Every structure is written in structure tokens, then in C-alpha cells.
Amino acid sequence: MIRVEGISKEYKQFARSTGVIGSMRNLFSREHTLLKAVNEISFSIEKGEAVGYLGPNGAGKSTMIKMLTGILVPTSGMVTVNNLVPHKHRKEIAKKVGIVFGQRSQLWWDLPVQDSFDLHKRIYNIHDTDYRTNMNIFLELLNLKEFITQPVRQLSLGQRMRAEIGLALLHNPDILFLDEPTIGLDVIAKDNIRSFIKQMNREHKVSVLLTTHDLKDIEEICPRMLIVNKGELIFDGTVDQLKSNLSPGKLITIEFESNPGNEVELANADLIADHGIRKTFKIDKGLDSAIDFVKRVSKRYPIKDFSLEDSDIEDIIRMYYRSLDNDNNIGIANQEKMSVI
Numbered sequence: 001m002i003r004v005e006g007i008s009k010e011y012k013q014f015a016r017s018t019g020v021i022g023s024m025r026n027l028f029s030r031e032h033t034l035l036k037a038v039n040e041i042s043f044s045i046e047k048g049e050a051v052g053y054l055g056p057n058g059a060g061k062s063t064m065i066k067m068l069t070g071i072l073v074p075t076s077g078m079v080t081v082n083n084l085v086p087h088k089h090r091k092e093i094a095k096k097v098g099i100v101f102g103q104r105s106q107l108w109w110d111l112p113v114q115d116s117f118d119l120h121k122r123i124y125n126i127h128d129t130d131y132r133t134n135m136n137i138f139l140e141l142l143n144l145k146e147f148i149t150q151p152v153r154q155l156s157l158g159q160r161m162r163a164e165i166g167l168a169l170l171h172n173p174d175i176l177f178l179d180e181p182t183i184g185l186d187v188i189a190k191d192n193i194r195s196f197i198k199q200m201n202r203e204h205k206v207s208v209l210l211t212t213h214d215l216k217d218i219e220e221i222c223p224r225m226l227i228v229n230k231g232e233l234i235f236d237g238t239v240d241q242l243k244s245n246l247s248p249g250k251l252i253t254i255e256f257e258s259n260p261g262n263e264v265e266l267a268n269a270d271l272i273a274d275h276g277i278r279k280t281f282k283i284d285k286g287l288d289s290a291i292d293f294v295k296r297v298s299k300r301y302p303i304k305d306f307s308l309e310d311s312d313i314e315d316i317i318r319m320y321y322r323s324l325d326n327d328n329n330i331g332i333a334n335q336e337k338m339s340v341i
């Protein structure tokens, strides 16, 4: 469905001098440097997949979405969406994809929301039956009925985003590109948007490619994620793979029958919180060693209860991004690069 082969995008970045003399100089000299915003990236996305596209600021995410939707022309490499080259077949591609840019609107600002949907129907030549079916779905699931007659400029951010997503899906596209769809939304609005996107993906088989800084978006919607850094693809795998490869460990909280003091056997574990009979340990490896640890401890000290916690995905990604900054990607990032890509 989406094929990206060795795609790169270079931007010319012009050096601009400041001050009056500098401004005069800018008129005549156009010195520039080349920035590789996307550097030889390859991946493919199959029908019905939901993929998160993740990376620190400036990693090249929006640039990739713009190339996939035909807004930008790649400097080199091949990209096809439904076997079409996006920048050469913009009209045909537009019929097959829906696009939502969190920071930009596709709705008509001064018109009631309904008018944007009616205009979209005409532009995309949507059949009356399809239009009615989809409008009914969106009125209910996105709760558009709450504000469908209001001008777009009067909508809250959450309402506007619901309308944007409905509009992007009105012509039954095969693929939905979302560039930071939950940016600036409150927790409830984010939840609503996520469950709607998930439903469209799972039930209607709309493929989804989503860029975001909110890892909950990825966790909720996308079983697979691609991570980019400085234009390069550095991870392609599932959220669970990333978690198990990078997880700093599991936390085990044990409630003892009585306080065992400092004598608890600590092999393979760090004591990170000590509240007498309740102690929390961090285990470096996976689930097996955590259970082994509990078994071992329980043989020597009577245990009332215990609980296991995974590291939060936010912690894992934070650690991953930090490792990218260190030692030119030596360490976790490179191990990951080798083991997953």
C-alpha cells in the first residue's frame, strides 16, 4: 500500500546576516547549506496497518508526511502510495488518502461546519448514499451533531479536531495520514479522538500513519512504530519489542509478613524504596527473573503479597532519545538499530 525506498529530502538553508549591512548583503549573496531532513529511509505499510511515526523535534516527520501526500517532491528515492507516485498523481492520491494536520485546518473558517462537509462532498464527488452513511457515523461517533451548525471559528480545539478527522474520512479514503492529531487537546478529547481512529482502523480497515509526540497515541492506536532521528530511521518494530529491548527493568513491590530488615537477598535486584514491610525492588531483566526473584525471597521471608509493574512507555522513549544524544548513538540506540531494523 505504501512503499518508501531509500527516500531523502534535502532543504537549502540560507545563511542570513543581521543588521543593515547584513540585510543589504542578503540581497546579493545567497549562501546556503544543505540539510538532509530525511536521509535514505525505507519502509512499507500494508493495508489495514496502523503505524506510529515518532521522533524528536526536527527529526523529519512532517517532511515525510508531506512527501507521502505529494506536497513535497523527494530529492531522491522512490515513494508509492497505492502504486501511485504522490507528487505526480496528486489528484488521484487525494481520492485515496485523508490528511489531518493538527496545526492547520482544512475547514472553512467562517462557514458552519456542515458547509465544509457539503463542499467536500462536491469536490470529491461523493455519492449521496456514501455521504449520508458517513455523516451519520460522524454525527454519532464524533458527536458532530453538538456543533455542526456553528461556524468553524467558534469551535473549541477538540471540536475542530473531531470535525477535521470526519472531513478527512468523508470520501472513504484507504489511508489516513495524521500529523499530531491530539496536539493541545485535553485528556478526554484525546481519548475520544484515539478511540475513533482506532475504530476506523480496526473495523473499516483504514490504514493509519500517525506522527505524534504523545506516546499514548501510539500505545492506543499503533501496534507498530517507526522512530526517526536526524532524518534516519532507527527503529521499526512493535511497541512491545521496544519495551522489552529497552525497558530499564521491572519494579516489584513485596509486602512481607514482617519486616525482614536489610537482610533480604538482593542478587539481581536493587532496593529502590523501603517502607519496612513494603519494599520495592528493580529487576534488570524480563518477567522470568522477576518471578524467580520473588520465589527466592519468599522461601526465606514469608510474603503476604507482591505486584509487578512495567516501565512506562514515556520513560522508555525518554531514555531512548537521551541515548541518541549520547556518544553519537553508541549504546542502546545502536544495539536497537542492529537488532530491530
Ligand SMILES: Nc1ncnc2c1ncn2[C@@H]1O[C@H](COP(=O)(O)OP(=O)(O)OP(=O)(O)O)[C@@H](O)[C@H]1O
Pocket: 011, 012, 013, 035, 037, 055, 056, 057, 058, 059, 060, 061, 062, 063, 064
Ligand atoms: N521548508 C524548509 N526549509 C528548510 N528547512 C526545513 C524546511 N522544513 C523543515 N526544515 C528543516 O528540516 C528538519 C526536519 O523538519 P520537520 O518539520 O520535518 O521535522 P519534524 O520531525 O516534523 O519536527 P517537529 O516534531 O518539531 O514538528 C528540521 O531541521 C527543519 O528545520
